[in-house]
Amino acid sequence: MERSMVKQERAARTRETLIRSAAEVFGREGFSRASLTAICARAGVSAGALHFHFESKAALADVVEAEALSRLLAVIRTEFPAGVGHVQLLVDTTHRLAGALCRDVVLRTGFSLERELPHPAGTDLRDHWRDWVEQELVQAEAKGELRPGVAAQDVVTTVMAATVGLEVLGARDAHWLSEGTVSRIWRVLLPSVAPDSLLAQLDAGGAAPR
Secondary structure, eight states: OHHHHHHHHHHHHHHHHHHHHHHHHHHHHOTTTOOHHHHHHHHTOOHHHHHHHOSSHHHHHHHHHHHHHHHHHHHHTOOOOTTOOHHHHHHHHHHHHHHHHHHOHHHHHHHHHTTTSOOOTTOOHHHHHHHHHHHHHHHHHHTTOSOTTOOHHHHHHHHHHHHHHHHHHHTTOGGGGSHHHHHHHHHHHHHHHSOHHHHTTOOTTOSSOO
């Protein structure tokens, strides 16, 4: 029984190592150029060990994307203190996403793989991010957190362009994902988005600890 548990734990660690190693190699070389040999070498495992867990490079990429999606959902489902408005929550979560992209190669590669591979409906990371942004801004509009004449969908478009741009640029230069860069974007956007009565209460640098 104990020996079986040890084997299961070892297999789980090997699988996690392979997922991270695949994310590193896919992120560096792209899916089409990445080889299973390079992934095995990065993980320090044999080809047999890799094929025990994953039947193909495509199957491994699918798992990297699935793991990236779970990490994205963890970012956008983070609980914040009661009373945080929807606009501030959007600012804070944008900071959290940028930080996660900077630190987490699996999440970062999940986004980059979506530029190379086709996806069935409902699995695209950017779609999940857009849905969440839209949800928060629709609620912000309903509660008077947007400037008069500013429509939620207009802000969704702007936020998506900014955040997807940061994700793409940050894949090559982590400076684009820094707290300072995200704060500068919000310092420009917030006066166009939030009413004057709310603006002084908003923190472009993020009000929640990260």
